[in-house]
Amino acid sequence: MPVRTRIWRRRPITLTPLIDVIFLLLLFFMLSSTFTRFAEVPLQNAGGGAAPGPRPIFLQLGPEAFRLNGAPVGDADLIDALTALRPDKGEPTTLLVTLSEVVTSQRLIDLLVMLRPVPWLAVSVLG
Known part of the structure; x- marks a missing residue:
């Protein structure tokens, strides 16, 4: 009795699953990364030693x-009150900000965003 052996034919490689995997990876990395920068708030640490210049506020x-x-x-009067306290119109003025114990970080960010348009003010947050 002759034995019939199966002839194994090599299947061609299909690229459809590979393309699906690449698409899923691309979609994952696009959704998990950000391409825009959020609003940045410049922040300085208060340095040691006093520099000559106008008195800080x-x-x-x-x-x-x-x-x-x-x-x-009040919140609405802060910029006007700072402008009235500006000692010299030519030099930048340092604003030293201290925080009470119950202030949230969002409140500090709101203050820094409010002070951003004032070009003559250098804000330092005391820890």
């Missing part, structure tokens, strides 16, 4: 109110 940031050089100031 002190701002205490509370959860709902500001105290500018010890006087309470």
